Amino acid sequence: MDGVLIKNLSAHVGEEVTINGWLYNRRGSGKIQFLILRDGTGLTQGVLVKGEKPELFDDAKKISQESSVRVTGVVEENPKSPGGFELQVNNIEVVSQTEDYPVTLKEHGVEFLADRRHLWIRTPKQSAILRIRSEVEMAAHEFFYQNDFIQADAPIITPNACEGTTTLFEIDYHGDPAYLSQSGQLYNEANAMALGRVYCFGPVFRAEKSKTRRHLMEFWMIEAEAAYFNNEDNMKLQEEMVSHIIKRVLKNRSAELEVLKRDTSKLEAVQLPFPRLSYTEAVELLQKKGHEFNWGDDFGAPDETVISEEYNAPVFIHRFPTNIKAFYMKPDPDDENVVLGADLIAPEGYGEIIGGGQRIDELEMLEQRLEEHQLPKEEFEWYLDLRRYGSVPHSGFGLGLERLVAWICGLEHVRETIPFPRMLYRMHP
């Protein structure tokens, strides 16, 4: 249907255009009315002066919040209007008048809003977050394309568990048990041996009984894997990807970051290369700061926060103890007690956003690890084939999309970074 998007108003100054949208809010007095309109791409205002069009002015007063309207008028620049432009209204077509819209402009509790997520996402803050999420996704695809990575989608329905079986959602696959994937990594490794550099980008699932601000039952992961990449190549790839994403969001989504009142200086400060700290150095840092922490333990959220506060950019912590990491992680040839892997910790207390590392490429060592981790070897025969036939050094990583978006947007909780979050006690709507 004919119309102009609010985000494109700047190209139509002086012209009469139609906005296809909804009434978000109304301001003004008895003599002048400002209709705050939204269309999903931004906000603008429609201006009505009673003295000029008394009938239209009175009709407009009856339009309720969140009614759908097609508003026609002449575009003018106005720095005081949301978005910097406004419409001198000549006509309004009410497509559908709304009654008793529940998500009013006052404050609402989180449970109330979560029950009405399909309406909550219409608010400026929530829609800004979702536009930024989309920009992050596009930035990731662009980065991988430019760096010769092939998107190779990993299966969701899988017969085996990548990192243990305790937190899996099970399905009945025509009579056989199957599980929802927690990671595409093992398949990524197979794809990397065929296509060189690959990534998958899709939903993964963890049936964790945890209820923290960093966890969802269903979330999206960007997982990359590259043949002939060692752990150093891998860290370089990660920091370049994160930097590319941040730069693109700053460039294309400044209006949205402003809606969120995000301190963008924190994002602009992210420069390459990211600092690199060995696990052992990180432990020393924690101890120096008076934290009780023993070499060999895994970091918790408070530990990550203390470490990240030392830096303006995300920080790599590499060479974790071998026995707190996954079975496929390659030990450092210089010290077999630690692995050639790294976690990337976001600044400002946002915690781990990436886990990655070099994979074991020797058949015997991998077989031994499967045994140590009591994993069923027959389910991993195809994965072992990757070491039997043309094995090469290779590395990869997994980035949690929602945590990255939460950091970029400066949000308290990951639940606002995805249109319809799935949490421990919520799968509606």
Place this chain on the structure above:
Amino acid sequence: MDGVLIKNLSAHVGEEVTINGWLYNRRGSGKIQFLILRDGTGLTQGVLVKGEKPELFDDAKKISQESSVRVTGVVEENPKSPGGFELQVNNIEVVSQTEDYPVTLKEHGVEFLADRRHLWIRTPKQSAILRIRSEVEMAAHEFFYQNDFIQADAPIITPNACEGTTTLFEIDYHGDPAYLSQSGQLYNEANAMALGRVYCFGPVFRAEKSKTRRHLMEFWMIEAEAAYFNNEDNMKLQEEMVSHIIKRVLKNRSAELEVLKRDTSKLEAVQLPFPRLSYTEAVELLQKKGHEFNWGDDFGAPDETVISEEYNAPVFIHRFPTNIKAFYMKPDPDDENVVLGADLIAPEGYGEIIGGGQRIDELEMLEQRLEEHQLPKEEFEWYLDLRRYGSVPHSGFGLGLERLVAWICGLEHVRETIPFPRMLYRMHP
């Protein structure tokens, strides 16, 4: 690790470079050896002359198929070499010698290959298909970005069924039954009311007991939805998207299409606008061609093939009978027996690749349809809210990625269009 990708060899003519890859094949005589190398981005050949480097020549003879090798040599142009360039080999580092590689260069049966899918994807044909799939995905993202669509990921774990409950995979969601999504459409509609124009792009699931060359249990759908789009806008969007994807694949993946021996004239013939045929006209066409077909029946694969053979481009069939289409399809105000929807049928017998249409935007009619289809109204209350609060005309569609890729690549079966297909009797590897 240092090296040059095979696809970038043209930029290094005259230079000594290293290829990090695998030995795919070997040709030659007792005096000259051609090592056919692959690295996931393409094929090239390494040339060795016995008279020049006798020791290297003999060592190279011992390298077995699919061994991983780092081959260093000087790049030369040679139109007879795969990819048009070759390497005058100076050094070979065998990273891992392979023994008894099962997927030899002779013909194998499909079941044999499917059991070894993780190795099968290394062959030139399969890796070409997967690179084209990736290009299609990128082309879709690019198209939507350029047309102001926001990627808004739909949930996979859902409490309700979009199109009936008989073909659902069920999971236990912390004590409640839940289902794997068959379509993101209902969520897309909610997102479109918030963000204007949206799409989701992810896996969907159908537990169908069918075993055809067009069906997978797990496949990827591109689903778009736009507020203030009518059925005409929707068809225009679809044809522009399909045309954009075809053009980009032709431009960037000509080498892969050549590997597949695809007759690209069939793809180049696809021009805008696509032909549009009403269902009633399509029925008349079938009858004229001597097919037994009654108005009111749904098309089967043979019917679609007959219709598509009339055209060089995909063809829209619009205004299907209301009672063979989904509950949310908007009836044509001019004839309530048909809906404002269209299927897009690919040429060359590839069948339906898109289903789409305008949605019912009136609350009462939608409530009535839920009742007629015996769907539980309480599960759809949030969806009905979209008609209660600011309802607008809106339309959308769903494109089956694997069918589109099968057509573009000219494949018999969709199972080769995805890295790890999930079929009725197969979820390994």
